Amino acid sequence: MDMLLLLDIPSALKMKGLLRGVVMIVAFTSFSANNLAKSMGVHGIALSLSEGLKETQVKVERMRKPSCDVKDLNKGAWSKQEDQKLIDYINKHGEVCWRTIPQAAGLLRCGKSCRLRWINYLRPDLKRGNFDEDEEDLIIKLHALLGNRWSLIAGRLPGRTDNEVKNYWNSHIRRKLISKGIDPNNHRLNHKITSLIQNPPMSDDNSKSFDLKDITKNHGEVSDVASGEAESSSALPDLNLDLSIAVPSSSLTNSKNNLNPFHESNSSRKLHLHSPSTLLLFQ
DNA sequence: AATACCCTCAACCGCTCCGAC
DNA sequence: TGTCGGAGCGGTTGAGGGTAT
Structure with missing residues (x-):
């Protein structure tokens, strides 16, 4: 004993x-x-x-308690039944204390997981589907202004989540910018990338195609625009980002009425971006 | 047809922030 | 003033579907 x-x-x-x-x-x-x-x-x-x-x-x-006690909790993809339980509960009680929701709703999930599922997938005001061109341009502009502040960026895109914007950036926009020879981190023309695109490295195996991914790898850790540390010495004159802080445009204002409060974070509330009907980023 | 590779995106993890006490 | 706990954020992972070989 x-x-x-x-x-x-x-x-x-x-x-x-x-x-x-x-x-x-x-x-x-x-x-x-x-x-x-x-x-x-x-x-x-x-x-x-x-x-x-x-x-x-x-x-x-006293060690940091794990955000979710993994014991006996479901992980991974959500089932339809789980989704329905969460939807039913939130429709009935609202988005109250996330930590208590799983138990109250009869879910074997941690509160954090419930919150994420609701915000990124189940919320009724979510706009599913592909990003349109205006949205893409706005993301690029906002990223140039804010850096990787995905929640702030998403806050200006009604019906989009930070996760969605982040994924779209990483899988589409980033690649697109690089293919144009633009450093996705500081939004400036990158000589190294440009020259790589124009003069792809010739390996022993000439049949091997030039892979954009290599550029991403080699130049993935470029300067951080948010910190204002652009490579000024090597940079070409600034692109016309046409960013200004102003009262939201009518389109944004209109859609804002349908906005979930989640999109209005403290900091994003202060930031309203002028959104012209046509967004032209690159001259 | 089989296999390898690539891409997307939902979900997780660890950290910071912030309000309550 | 310091501590605690919940919420939120950004980076990362990995399952699964698509495409190339």
Whole structure:
């Protein structure tokens, strides 16, 4: 039988609020560190036993609790039944505390997973389908202005989610810009990329086609536009990004009425972009 | 027809932010 | 003022479908 005697239980219990602490224990027999952790409300204990000593030091570290306790929870793709349960619950109760939703809705998912599923897939105001040209142009402009702030960008695209915009950027727009010799990170013409496109490297195997992916790999880590660290020395004159901060255009304003509050994050609320009916980015 | 490779996108993970206490 | 916990964000992963060989 495992027995554990804490010499100073009150101070050990106080450690619940500490990041680190040390507690002296006397072990009469073997003991379970996990049980100790449990009793103290911490998530893990690192302990070191000195050979032959009954008295030992136990380092208690309050480790970050995993966002979702993986135990007994479903992961991966959502089933139709799960979707329906979540939809029914949110229609009835609204988007209340995400942490409590799974249990209340009878779902074996973590709250985070529910939130993501709702926001990215189940929300009724989502606009499914391909991005149109205007949306694509707007994404490019917004990315030039905001960098990888996908939620802010998505906030200006009614019915689109940050995840959707991010995926579309990575799978379509990024590639498109690179093929035009434009660095997708700083939206400037990239000499290295341009020359690679014009003079593709000739390998021993000439039959091998020139792969755009190689460029992406080689030049994936370019400067970050959001940090304003564009390669000014090598950059050509700025492209006409035609970005201005202004009251949303009528089209955006109209559609905004249907916007879910999710699209109006604190910071995006301050940012309204002028959206001309025709978006011309590159001259 | 079989296999390998590529692409897309839903979902996850880990971190930061922020309000409540 | 510091701590805690929930929400949100951005990067990454991997399943599955499509395409090339």
